[in-house]
Amino acid sequence: MGRNREFDVDQVLDAAVCVFWRKGYEGTSYTDLTQATGVERPALYSAFGNKEKLFRQALAHYYEHYLDYFPAALELPTSREVAAHLLFRSAELHTRYPDRKGCLYVHGALAGSDDAESIRCALINARTDGEASLRDRFERAKQEGDLPVTTNCASLAAFVMAVLHGMAVQAKAGFSRDMLEAVAEQALSTWPTGNSTLSR
Template identity: 60%
Template sequence: MPRQRTFDTDEALEAVLRVFWSKGYEGTSYADLVAAVGVERPALYSAFGNKEAMFLRALERYSSNYGNYVWEALRAPTSRQVAARVLEGAAELTTRYAENTGCLGVNGALAASDDAEPARRALIEWRAAGEAALHQRFQQAKEDGDLPDDADPATLAAFVLAVSHGIAVQAKAGFPREKLLQVARQALSTWPGPCGEDLAENVART
């Protein structure tokens, strides 16, 4: 009869996620993961598999439990509010936890060897999904007259993610949240079309 696991797999996955979030994929060893969960290596492997499999599970959890602000932002009534809520969310999440600054997706891809190729490709697909969703939302905004005729939805989607990823890198470097929100406000000052509700008003409601 196989031995029963003596740990909560949900709590273990959260611990695994936090290690990858802090150290990135390349900087995390299996020993780090074992130490974070506090179980024997065979038990951890039995529950989650190898490092790559654990990272993919952690990325899925991060997307649903932390990075979901991007998908929630898509429901905002104007394109500018969508962009504002994405950038605001990036500044908030990447500075929320002292031990986990930055973004798991960005931290995980800053350095990648050949052995890390599967994780790198997973992160590329993860970011591409977010960019595609923003592109579609901005295309709809253009069709609805919320964006001017000369606006390029694809470029706007790439712009929002480029700024949000830059915010994540600066958060990892120790930039405070207010400074990152100022960066977001500066980026939004170039948004095409009516100003509408700005990021400062969004922040005031949170």
């Protein structure tokens, strides 16, 4: 029988998220992780496996605790409200913490060695899944008359995701929340509207 864990898994994952968020996957060492979590390397190995497995669990934790506004946005009545919620909540999150600006999903593995290829692919797949969910929501909006029948929902979803990712990069470079919100307003200024009462 193994020894009982003497730490809170959620607290450790949150600490790991903060380090990965700040330094990226490859920029984070086990020393960084042990110092941030207060858990020695053997215990981290025992609880989470290797660094890659810990990162994947940290990503799930990040999505659940920091990106909960994404699934919530998809439930809003109109496509514009969906996009606005995503853009403005992202602007807030990207600038909330002075020591870790931007987005873990975007900055986690922007560039890396061949050893980190599986992580890069995991992040790309996660972003692709988010874009697919957004596209499906816009398809529903088109069927409801909230978007014009000529709307290319795949392109519209890709546009929103591109703005979100660009905002994350700009936040990392020092853009303020006010500036990111101005970018969001600009992105929404030409939002297509359909002929339903929802869109009006």
